[in-house]
Amino acid sequence: xxxxxxxxxxxxxxxxxxxxxxxxxxxxxxxxxxxxxxxxxxxxxxxxxxxxxxxxxxxxxxxxxxxxxxxxxxxxxxxxxxxxxxxxxxxxxxxxxxxxxxxxxxxxxxxxxxxxxxxxxxxxxxxxxxxxxxxxxxxxxxxxxxxxxxxxxxxxxxxxxxxxxxxxxxxxxxxxxxxxxxxxxxxxxxxxxxxxxxxxxxxxxxxxxxxxxxxxxxxxxxxxxxxxxxxxxxxxxxxxxxxxxxxxxxxxxxxxxxxxxxxxxxxxxxxxxxxxxxxxxxxxxxxxxxxxxxxxxxxxxxxxxxxxxxxxxxxxxxxxx
Amino acid sequence: xxxxxxxxxxxxxxxxxxxxxxxxxxxxxxxxxxxxxxxxxxxxxxxxxxxxxxxxxxxxxxxxxxxxxxxxxxxxxxxxxxxxxxxxxxxxxxxxxxxxxxxxxxxxxxxxxxxxxxxx
Amino acid sequence: xxxxxxxxxxxxxxxxxxxxxxxxxxxxxxxxxxxxxxxxxxxxxxxxxxxxxxxxxxxxxxxxxxxxxxxxxxxxxxxxxxxxxxxxxxxxxxxxxxxxxxxxxxxxxxxxxxxxxxxxxxxxxxxxxxxxxxxxxxxxxxxxxxxxxxxxxxxxxxxxxxxxxxxxxxxxxxxxxxxxxxxxxxxxxxxxxxxxxxxxxxxxxxxxxxxxx
Numbered sequence: 345x346x347x348x349x350x351x352x353x354x355x356x357x358x359x360x361x362x363x364x365x366x367x368x369x370x371x372x373x374x375x376x377x378x379x380x381x382x383x384x385x386x387x388x389x390x391x392x393x394x395x396x397x398x399x400x401x402x403x404x405x406x407x408x409x410x411x412x413x414x415x416x417x418x419x420x421x422x423x424x425x426x427x428x429x430x431x432x433x434x435x436x437x438x439x440x441x442x443x444x445x446x447x448x449x450x451x452x453x454x455x456x457x458x459x460x461x462x463x464x465x466x467x468x469x470x471x472x473x474x475x476x477x478x479x480x481x482x483x484x485x486x487x488x489x490x491x492x493x494x495x496x497x498x499x500x501x502x503x504x505x506x507x508x509x510x511x512x513x514x515x516x517x518x519x520x521x522x523x524x525x526x527x528x529x530x531x532x533x534x535x536x537x538x539x540x541x542x543x544x545x546x547x548x549x550x551x552x553x554x555x556x557x558x559x560x561x562x563x564x565x566x567x568x569x570x571x572x573x574x575x576x577x578x579x580x581x582x583x584x585x586x587x588x589x590x591x592x593x594x595x596x597x598x599x600x601x602x603x604x605x606x607x608x609x610x611x612x613x614x615x616x617x618x619x620x621x622x623x624x625x626x627x628x629x630x631x632x633x634x635x636x637x638x639x640x641x642x643x644x645x646x647x648x649x650x651x652x653x654x655x656x657x658x659x660x661x662x663x664x665x
Numbered sequence: 666x667x668x669x670x671x672x673x674x675x676x677x678x679x680x681x682x683x684x685x686x687x688x689x690x691x692x693x694x695x696x697x698x699x700x701x702x703x704x705x706x707x708x709x710x711x712x713x714x715x716x717x718x719x720x721x722x723x724x725x726x727x728x729x730x731x732x733x734x735x736x737x738x739x740x741x742x743x744x745x746x747x748x749x750x751x752x753x754x755x756x757x758x759x760x761x762x763x764x765x766x767x768x769x770x771x772x773x774x775x776x777x778x779x780x781x782x783x784x785x
Numbered sequence: 786x787x788x789x790x791x792x793x794x795x796x797x798x799x800x801x802x803x804x805x806x807x808x809x810x811x812x813x814x815x816x817x818x819x820x821x822x823x824x825x826x827x828x829x830x831x832x833x834x835x836x837x838x839x840x841x842x843x844x845x846x847x848x849x850x851x852x853x854x855x856x857x858x859x860x861x862x863x864x865x866x867x868x869x870x871x872x873x874x875x876x877x878x879x880x881x882x883x884x885x886x887x888x889x890x891x892x893x894x895x896x897x898x899x900x901x902x903x904x905x906x907x908x909x910x911x912x913x914x915x916x917x918x919x920x921x922x923x924x925x926x927x928x929x930x931x932x933x934x935x936x937x938x939x940x941x942x943x944x945x946x947x948x949x950x951x952x953x954x955x956x957x958x959x960x961x962x963x964x965x966x967x968x969x970x971x972x973x974x975x976x977x978x979x980x981x982x983x984x985x986x987x988x989x990x991x992x993x994x995x996x997x998x
Contacts, residue, residue: 345671348671348672348675349671349672349675351672352672352673352675352676352678352679353675353676353679355676356676356679356680356683357679357683360683398687401691402687402690402691402694402695403694403695403696404691404695404696405695405696405697405698406691406692406695407705407706408706409706409707409708409709410703410706410707410708411708411718411719422684422685422688425680425684426677426680426681426684429676429680430676430677430680432676433672433673433676443672443673443675443676444670444672444673444676451745469720471708471719472708472718472719472720473708473709473710473715473719474708474710474715474719474721475709475710476719477719477720477721477723478723481723481727484727485727485730485731488730488731488734488738489730489733489734491734491738492733492734492737492738492741495738495741495744496741496744499741499744499745499748502745502748502749503748503751506749506750506751506752507749508745508748508749561709561711566709567708567709570691570695571687571688571690571691571695572691574687575684575687633784634783634784636784637730637782637783637784638782638783638784641733641782642777642782645737645773646770646773649766649770652744652748653759653763653766656748656751656759656762657759659751659752660755660756660759
């Protein structure tokens with residue numbers, strides 16, 4: 345009981361501080377990719393930049409626009425953070441240990457990922473702003489659209505491992521093979537599909553149409569100020585960090601790895617995936633809304649279905665043992 | 666309630682506390698304007714005067730997306746039990762789920778042909 | 786398909802950039818050598834004996850494309866130095882908030898009275914700080930470093946007859962190239978031009994910054 349509680353507290357604190365570090369890391373990475381230097385004045389090599397950002401945001405005045413639904417408006421941003429965080433509770437940290445070990449872990453993780461769009465819609469609706477409403481509308485449409493390929497991609501490890509328990513999936517990978525690498529045909533494409541869908545679900549570039557700043561000011565965050573804006577911003581990063589962790593659990597073997605404790609491997613794999621996600625983010629441009637929907641419904645959904653059947657067929661062949 | 670779900674409660678509690686702490690910090694440290702300014706509380710529409718209510722009507726294409734989502738999510742809900750038991754069900758189970766997906770894909774193909782999947 | 790190839794290409798480009806060293810410098814701590822023609826704010830000058838150079842001819846006010854200069858002419862009076870009757874300004878206001886830094890006013894100045902400065906402009910604390918009146922303009926002459934350009938230098942630079950003979954005098958670097966290829970403007974680049982006008986009071990301008998290419 346005490347162990348579970350302290351583990352939960354530790355995970356929340358680690359995820360939040362990892363997110364703060366990720367903010368710095370992303371800015372440094374982006375700077376190098378654009379041959380700049382990046383933050384460097386706050387602390388050694390700019391490490392305390394997120395702290396400075398946080399302090400700045402906390403000090404700002406909170407403005408509630410006229411006509412806004414005050415309760416929903418105030419409630420939405422903290423909820424985005426909490427829902428984005430919640431998925432981290434199911435990540436197996438080292439063999440047999442997670443904050444929650446559930447037999448339907450995959451489903452719960454995807455569920456909490458999808459739940460994160462509810463406060464986004466709350467924020468858009470409550471802002472009483474056309475841009476925010478349109479942004480929220482797009483966010484929801486995009487999230488639920490990409491939820492389908494996400495589920496299909498997540499089904500591939502479930503089929504290959506024969507369990508929905510995230511720790512069970514990792515254990516299967518530890519004893520057999522990492523699904524992102526082998527079987528290469530349903531595995532690697534499913535991994536890529538999972539990453540794409542996760543990026544789209546968390547509204548990151550190149551799928552950041554909901555907050556397309558050239559069309560919609562800032563989407564749902566248009567009317568938010570100070571820490572309220574900070575929460576939405578934070579949630580996006582938490583979502584990415586947790587998503588990278590779940591991606592590495594499902595496709596890269598999670599805590600599995602030689603020489604080092606499981607947690608180190610999990611963190612390393614998460615960092616690699618995170619780097620990859622931000623590499624994509626700072627390379628590609630935003631897709632158009634219609635391209636996004638066409639990509640999802642016409643290509644990714646059938647592709648996901650195909651991958652599901654391929655992995656089922658792989659299970660039936662002799663090579664899987 | 667077994668131990669692991671107690672862990673999840675603790676997890677939610679800690680995350681609510683940390684987020685709540687930030688909210689309180691923002692309330693305490695945040696600056697506050699002395700007077701009420703109507704201009705500041707206006708909704709931001711790129712400097713133009715906001716016209717009418719913000720809760721506008723939007724395009725029915727979003728409705729279509731919602732329909733498709735329900736369709737495919739129900740399919741996913743059917744898939745998961747099969748996916749877990751796939752190894753024991755064997756080719757037989759694969760054939761039945763393929764039949765189900767075939768019917769679904771027929772509908773999908775109809776939607777593609779009707780241009781319902783295009784974001785108009 | 787082309788889309789995917791382009792995507793992969795651009796992903797590769799980001800990695801190549803990632804491996805390159807940053808091209809930016811740590812600005813307030815490291816200051817790059819400024820270009821020789823770097824110019825920021827303005828100053829009005831005095832001549833060697835100490836008389837104001839500005840004669841209030843309004844040439845700069847008329848040429849200014851963004852109408853930032855406003856001059857009030859003073860009645861003609863005798864110069865305390867030479868004793869000759871000449872024009873003076875009573876008020877000379879230059880509004881930096883709208884200045885585009887084109888240096889045309891410097892170029893038309895017949896007496897080389899108005900010059901720009903090399904000293905980097907610091908952001909002002911209020912708008913009034915950006916409006917230069919006569920007092921500020923003359924204070925700038927003493928406190929700050931003038932840029933290279935003055936009216937006569939700029940005119941000389943554009944005169945096709947001025948640059949030419951100088952190139953012939955110093956044949957070493959340029960004569961290697963065929964003579965017709967050297968256009969008059971190219972021949973009188975800032976590095977070569979200052980020599981004949983070095984005797985002027987504004988010569989303090991040619992500050993020895995040679996890092997710029």
